[in-house]
Amino acid sequence: MELLESKEKILLEELCCGSTEEMLSVSASDSVVLGVCMNAGCDYTTDVEPDCDGGHCEVCGTSTVKSPLVIFGLI
Secondary structure (H helix, E strand, C coil): HHHHHHHHHHHHHHHHCHHHHHHHHHHCCCCCCEEEECCCCCCCEEECCCCCCCEEECCCCCEEECCCHHHHHCC
């Protein structure tokens, strides 16, 4: 759960959102959302499609970038 909380914090800060609900609401209404690498120790973020579940991380070189809508189970 610690990893999920750290990724949530990164997304909230990058999107200037005050809550997870606000972040998901903003993300649900866009065709491009901010995704985050799910590897521990990597804070890479990039624009992805809302249903992204394995986007490329430019830092790690892995397919571990996910959309917040996927991370929190809305897609």
